[in-house]
Amino acid sequence: MHSKLKNILILSIFFASVLIFVFFLGSIYLKYFKESDSNPKQISNYGLDFTNFQIRIYNGTNVSGIARQMKNFLGNFDLKVESAQNFNIQVDKSKIIVSNNSKEFGEYIAKLIGLAEDSLELNDSLRNYCHIVLGKDYKLLNPFRN
Numbered sequence: 025m026h027s028k029l030k031n032i033l034i035l036s037i038f039f040a041s042v043l044i045f046v047f048f049l050g051s052i053y054l055k056y057f058k059e060s061d062s063n064p065k066q067i068s069n070y071g072l073d074f075t076n077f078q079i080r081i082y083n084g085t086n087v088s089g090i091a092r093q094m095k096n097f098l099g100n101f102d103l104k105v106e107s108a109q110n111f112n113i114q115v116d117k118s119k120i121i122v123s124n125n126s127k128e129f130g131e132y133i134a135k136l137i138g139l140a141e142d143s144l145e146l147n148d149s150l151r152n153y154c155h156i157v158l159g160k161d162y163k164l165l166n167p168f169r170n
Contacts, residue, residue: 077129081108081156084115090158090168094137097167101136115159121145122154129154138166 079098083091091108098105118139122130123146130144133154162168 077126077152077154079103079105079133079154079156081105082111082158083109084111084113084118084157084159085162086114087162090162094156094158094165094167097137098133103133111157115157116161117143118159118161118165119143119145119157120154121147121150121157123148123150123152126150126152126154136166138164138169 081091081094081098091110095105095108120130120134120139120143122144125148127144127146131141133139133156134141134144137156158165
């Protein structure tokens with residue numbers, strides 16, 4: 025009887041150890057190996073200082089409030105948006121317009137909002153400015169996916 029109790033105790037300790045080990049491995053897997061670029065919270069700015077850049081958001085659709093929604097989304101990443109307003113024309117495809125010296129910043133914003141990098145337009149008259157023009161495809165961008 026004493027021997028049976030001892031065996032049960034040893035098996036219980038063994039299985040508890042295995043469960044703790046599996047939980048530990050699962051935690052490591054989820055933390056380090058399950059990251060995805062599609063999650064904006066996981067996109068890094070690669071240590072670059074973007075505090076000198078000013079962001080303006082333009083709503084190129086007839087849907088009200090989406091420029092403000094984008095502004096709020098970018099605020100979650102400590103990015104300061106100077107203005108969010110309507111664009112003077114309707115736009116089919118969303119784009120980011122930056123100067124050549126701001127290209128890295130534009131690429132960072134593109135990744136953050138889920139816009140393809142080929143939607144980046146360079147305009148050297150926009151020194152240290154980033155213009156985000158929301159087009160009719162805005163629902164494909166990260167802040168508007170549900």
